[in-house]
Amino acid sequence: MKTVHEYIKKNKLLTKGDNLILGVSGGxxxxxxxxILNELKDEYDLKITAVHVNHMIRETAGRDExxxxxxxxxxxxxxxxxxxxxxxxxxxxxxxxxxxxRNERYRLFSKAGDEKYGVGNYKIVVAHHMDDxxxxxxxxxxxxxxxxxxSSVKCQKDNLIRPLLCLTRAQIEEYLGEKGISHVxxxxxxxxxxxxxxxxxxxxxxxxxxxxxAVNHMASCAGQLGEIEDFLRIQTDSLWNEYxxxxxxxxxxxxxxxxxxxxxxKRVIHRALTESAGRARDISGVQIEAILLLFDAQTxxxxxxxxxxxxxxxxxGVSIAKKSExxxxxxxxxxxxxxIEVKDIxxxxxxxxxxxTKWFDYxxxxxxxxxxxRQDGDYLTINKDNxxxxxxxxxxxxxxxxxxxxxxxxxxxxxxxxxxxxHRISNYYKVGSDTKKILIAKYNEPPIV
Numbered sequence: 313m314k315t316v317h318e319y320i321k322k323n324k325l326l327t328k329g330d331n332l333i334l335g336v337s338g339g340x341x342x343x344x345x346x347x348i349l350n351e352l353k354d355e356y357d358l359k360i361t362a363v364h365v366n367h368m369i370r371e372t373a374g375r376d377e378x379x380x381x382x383x384x385x386x387x388x389x390x391x392x393x394x395x396x397x398x399x400x401x402x403x404x405x406x407x408x409x410x411x412x413x414r415n416e417r418y419r420l421f422s423k424a425g426d427e428k429y430g431v432g433n434y435k436i437v438v439a440h441h442m443d444d445x446x447x448x449x450x451x452x453x454x455x456x457x458x459x460x461x462x463s464s465v466k467c468q469k470d471n472l473i474r475p476l477l478c479l480t481r482a483q484i485e486e487y488l489g490e491k492g493i494s495h496v497x498x499x500x501x502x503x504x505x506x507x508x509x510x511x512x513x514x515x516x517x518x519x520x521x522x523x524x525x526a527v528n529h530m531a532s533c534a535g536q537l538g539e540i541e542d543f544l545r546i547q548t549d550s551l552w553n554e555y556x557x558x559x560x561x562x563x564x565x566x567x568x569x570x571x572x573x574x575x576x577x578k579r580v581i582h583r584a585l586t587e588s589a590g591r592a593r594d595i596s597g598v599q600i601e602a603i604l605l606l607f608d609a610q611t612x613x614x615x616x617x618x619x620x621x622x623x624x625x626x627x628x629g630v631s632i633a634k635k636s637e638x639x640x641x642x643x644x645x646x647x648x649x650x651x652i653e654v655k656d657i658x659x660x661x662x663x664x665x666x667x668x669t670k671w672f673d674y675x676x677x678x679x680x681x682x683x684x685x686r687q688d689g690d691y692l693t694i695n696k697d698n699x700x701x702x703x704x705x706x707x708x709x710x711x712x713x714x715x716x717x718x719x720x721x722x723x724x725x726x727x728x729x730x731x732x733x734x735h736r737i738s739n740y741y742k743v744g745s746d747t748k749k750i751l752i753a754k755y756n757e758p759p760i761v
Contacts, residue, residue, distance in 0.1 A: 313487055316348050319478035323467050326475075329357050331434040333425040335417060336362040336384075338376040338496040341439035343383065344484045345476055347493060349437065350387050361390040363424045365417050367398035369409060372499065379496050392428075394420045410508070425471075432471075440465060440474045443481040446530040447511045456596065458582075463538035480527055548579040555629075556580065562633035562715060563588055564626065570607055577604070588632045589619040606630045612714055626714050633715070643685075643719055649756040650683045650721055650733065657750045663743055668756075670731050672741040674749040679726045681751065685718055692729040692738035703729055710735065723753050 320326050334349065336342040349360055364380040366373045377393055384391035402412035418436070425434040445465040452461035467477045476484065488495060519526040555569040563584045569577055581600045586592045595618065602615045606625045613625040617632070624631045654674050663671050690703035707717050712735075723731040731737045733755050743750060 313348055313479075315478055315483075316475055317352065319467070320352070320475050325468055325473045326352070326356050326358070326435075329359075331359045331425075331429040332361065332437050333421050333428070333434055334360055334362050334437045335421060335439065336364055336380050337498070338364070338379045338383075339439075339498055340484055340488055340495045341441055341444075341476065341481075343493060343495040344479075344487055345437065345439040346383070346387065346389065347491070348475070350389065359390075359429075361392060361424065361428055363421055364391070364393045365413075365420055366393065366395045367409075367413050367416070368395060369398055369413075370499065372496075376496050376498070390428075392424050394424075396420065434471065436472045438472065438474055439476050441476040441479050441481055441484060442527050442531045443512070443516065445477060445534055446516060446527045447508055449530055449534050450511050450515055451508060458579075459537050459541045459544065463534050463541050465534065466538060477531070544576070544579060547576055548583065551576055551580050552583060556584065558584075558587070562631045564629055564631045565603075566629040567607065569629070584632050585617070585621070588621055588634060591619070594618060603630055603632070624715055627711060628713070631715055646719065646721055647683050647685075650723065650753060651756065652681060652683075652723070652751055652753045654749055654751050657743065657747050667734055669752070669754050670737055671743050672730055672737065672751040672753065673743050673747045674751040675747070676741055677725050677730070677751065678728075681730065682724050684722055684724060686720070686722060687727070689727045690722070690724065690729050691727060692732065692736075693740040695739055698740050703732070706732070721755065 332349065334342075334346060336346055346360075346362060349358065352358065353360065362380065362384045364377055366377045381391055381393065396416045398409060398413050398416060401407075401416055402409050405412060405415075407415070421436045425436065428434070448465050449462050452464065455461070465474070465477070467474050479487075487493075516527065519530075523529065551569060551572060555566045555572075557564045557566070565580060565584055569580060578597075578600050581603050582592075582595060585595045585599055585603075589595065599617055602617065603623045606613055606615060606623055607630055609625045611625050611627055615623045617623055620635050621632060622635055624633070686703055691700045692703060692706060693699060694701045694706070703722075712720070720735070721733040722729050723733065725741075728740070729738055730741050730751075731753060
């Protein structure tokens with residue numbers, strides 16, 4: 313078909329010698345694509361492997377698999393098939409059948425490509441067309457997606473190409489009818505049990521009644537939104553590099569970002585949430601607004617977020633981190649790094665001055681010294697008069713970041729803190745001329761300070 317040939321050339325979807333993994337379900341769209349690519353096989357010196365995935369959902373799935381195999385033999389095309397228990401996968405991963413099926417298809421397409429042509433040496437080709445694009449736009453709009461979701465169906469993304477995005481469903485069916493090409497029908501396409509089918513059967517026809525070529529116009533709109541999304545992504549990357557600090561524990565968005573445009577601030581927050589969660593699904597405007605409010609809140613304020621994450625207002629900005637048992641375990645391990653022993657004092661030795669070895673007057677210790685993290689009521693003495701100061705106030709004055717305060721190891725005598733490891737000791741326990749026994753404390757590796 314000339315329209316598709318020109319679309320492929322215009323968008324440079326194919327190059328000479330391409331290896332293609334082509335998803336073929338047996339339906340009109342994928343059969344049309346298989347025939348068109350077969351027409352272009354010699355012109356582009358293509359190697360085409362058709363891949364069929366049997367999702368084991370319908371009783372007629374075996375019929376579809378058999379049809380695709382016979383079609384590939386007729387066209388002398390390489391053919392691979394896979395069976396996957398999609399209902400079991402959906403149950404295991406907590407997904408809908410549609411989502412599980414889509415995830416498994418692309419996983420198997422990549423598996424086939426890696427094994428057939430080698431990693432990075434092939435393109436995955438799918439038969440999405442203009443109606444699919446319009447349905448996705450409406451579906452994502454109903455879910456409250458942003459610009460990325462409204463322009464998510466592109467003709468090329470990484471090694472995935474969609475050569476039929478220039479055609480409507482009606483044009484595909486017309487092509488097959490003119491050529492006398494048969495295909496199979498997935499009977500679930502006629503049911504309104506699926507959200508996409510409701511859009512296909514009810515909303516799209518109504519929109520076509522309101523305005524001629526509504527699908528074409530929506531495709532054009534998605535294309536324009538895609539260009540806007542590309543521009544915003546570049547701007548977001550720039551702000552991310554300027555205002556975001558991240559490590560394995562947390563992502564900190566600095567206060568300076570508040571002077572930027574709200575649209576870009578929200579995109580940076582969305583990216584931070586996505587990277588912290590490891591997924592983008594269900595991260596909504598509600599989560600983003602909760603974090604925005606923290607920028608104007610007092611230091612120390614927190615918000616619980618989706619996927620066991622929490623946001624914390626710090627001195628420098630707002631941090632996002634996952635609350636995990638693994639982090640708790642790592643934190644507890646730090647306590648084992650502090651060792652203590654008691655000795656008679658030897659004044660011929662110099663009292664150590666480094667951050668991680670300290671001497672204390674053992675006879676002044678009232679209780680059994682404990683190695684722990686901070687608790688309410690903790691205090692230390694800060695001068696020669698042994699003036700008391702709450703540990704929380706000391707940490708505030710020293711501008712110790714909030715996310716680090718609960719992870720600083722302490723050596724304590726009841727509520728009286730002997731040593732804030734990595735910072736200072738309490739004046740009361742300092743070694744003096746009348747000291748007889750000393751408690752020697754060593755921290756074996758630098759803590760977070």
